[in-house]
Amino acid sequence: MLKKIVMDFVVFPLVGFAVLFGVWGAASSLTWDPDKQRSTLPGPVRTWEESKKYVLEPIAYRNENDMGILRYTWTSLGRVMSGFGIALLVAVPVGFMLGASKTFGKCFDPIIQVLRPVSPLAWYPIMQAIFLGLQRTYEVQVGEWAAIFTVAVCAMWPTVLNTAAGVRAIPQDYHNVAKVLKLNKAKTLFKILLPAALPSMFTGFRLSLGIAWLVIVAAEMLTGKNGIGGFLNQEFNAGHVEPIFLCIAAIGLVGFILDRLMSLVEANVTNIAAFPSMVRRWIGSMRSGSQARGFDVVPNAH
Numbered sequence: 001m002l003k004k005i006v007m008d009f010v011v012f013p014l015v016g017f018a019v020l021f022g023v024w025g026a027a028s029s030l031t032w033d034p035d036k037q038r039s040t041l042p043g044p045v046r047t048w049e050e051s052k053k054y055v056l057e058p059i060a061y062r063n064e065n066d067m068g069i070l071r072y073t074w075t076s077l078g079r080v081m082s083g084f085g086i087a088l089l090v091a092v093p094v095g096f097m098l099g100a101s102k103t104f105g106k107c108f109d110p111i112i113q114v115l116r117p118v119s120p121l122a123w124y125p126i127m128q129a130i131f132l133g134l135q136r137t138y139e140v141q142v143g144e145w146a147a148i149f150t151v152a153v154c155a156m157w158p159t160v161l162n163t164a165a166g167v168r169a170i171p172q173d174y175h176n177v178a179k180v181l182k183l184n185k186a187k188t189l190f191k192i193l194l195p196a197a198l199p200s201m202f203t204g205f206r207l208s209l210g211i212a213w214l215v216i217v218a219a220e221m222l223t224g225k226n227g228i229g230g231f232l233n234q235e236f237n238a239g240h241v242e243p244i245f246l247c248i249a250a251i252g253l254v255g256f257i258l259d260r261l262m263s264l265v266e267a268n269v270t271n272i273a274a275f276p277s278m279v280r281r282w283i284g285s286m287r288s289g290s291q292a293r294g295f296d297v298v299p300n301a302h
Contacts, residue, residue, distance in 0.1 A: 042242045050242035064226055065234055069250050076216050076227035077254070079144075083151025084212045088205065091156040095163025095204070096193075105164070116157040120215045124150045124222050147219035154215045158207035166200025167193065202266040209262050213255050228254075 021044050028043035042050065053060075058070035097104045098112075127146040134140055174196055178188040220229025232247040 040241075042245070047242045047245045050240070051246040054243065054246060067226065067231075069228075069246060072226065072228045072231045073250055073254055075225075076220065076229060079148050079219075079225075079227065080151060080209075080212045080216050083148045083216070084155055084209055086149065086152035087156035087208055087212065088159060090152070091159035091204070091208070092163055092201065094156075095160045095201070096167055096189075096197075098160065099164035099167025099197075100193075112157065112160060116161075118154075120150050120154045120218045121222070123153050124219055127153070143223040143225055147216070147223050147225060150219045151212050151215045155208040155212035158211065159201065159204035162204030162207070163197060163201045166197030169200065170196045198269050199266070202262075202269050206259065206262040206266055209258055210255065213251070213258055217251060 025043045028039045028041045028046075031039045031041040033040055039046075054067075054069040054072075058068040060068040061071060094108075098109060099105075124146060127149045128142060130149075131140055131142045131145050135142055170193060174192050175188075178192050183191065216227065217229035217232065220227040221233040224230055224233065228247055228250055232244055235241075235243040235247070
């Protein structure tokens with residue numbers, strides 16, 4: 001068992017990375033420029049030498065355009081979580097209405113299918129125009145909020161579609177149970193429909209989070225905001241290829257971690273859905289125990 005774990009999670013991944021770095025080194029050697037005495041495509045060693053300060057001082061803040069890789073990544077994650085949260089707030093109700101109402105679906109499903117493939121590069125100018133207009137009345141950071149809402153718009157579609165699919169897949173027996181128990185609409189939603197649709201919804205959440213992380217790179221490149229995408233764009237404009245490889249590695253690693261975390265939540269969605277009722281039962285049992293202990297003590301009449 002231990003041998004299998006070592007092979008699967010240590011040996012085979014190391015072999016894969018060795019092949020990757022070998023191909024990278026070979027590609028670098030093919031771009032050798034005899035006039036400049038260096039490759040136009042930097043290899044692994046040169047990439048490390050030129051970008052190690054961002055890794056060895058990951059949270060350093062030297063100035064607005066010179067920070068550690070973790071600080072850049074954390075800044076981008078903040079925007080991603082804001083956009084992802086807005087996306088869920090809109091996508092879940094829309095998905096429920098899309099799945100529960102055939103009339104709503106006939107009206108708005110074609111619009112969703114048309115807007116869903118639109119690139120973030122197209123959405124960003126629209127968001128910028130909206131917040132430029134709002135800036136006249138409210139104090140808003142146009143680039144910041146345009147990037148966040150671009151993430152939200154692009155990330156919401158998988159949650160909308162998967163939520164709708166989950167609602168449509170709820171067996172008719174569940175609806176019949178709600179009628180027999182004479183549950184009102186709110187109780188039917190939270191006690192029957194929502195728990196039944198949660199597995200499909202979490203699949204949408206996972207896809208939406210992945211898209212949100214992809215979109216933030218493009219949005220930051222357009223805004224020039226500091227973050228992993230802004231850092232990548234800054235180094236590209238300066239002609240520094242080496243830090244771009246570091247950005248690619250950071251983007252891929254963070255995307256992988258986010259996907260694993262969301263898949264972990266998805267695998268435990270049943271326990272998560274049952275958690276509020278478990279808390280209520282625990283509180284109820286504590287109250288019952290306190291009352292029982294109070295009645296056990298009988299005051300002395302004398």
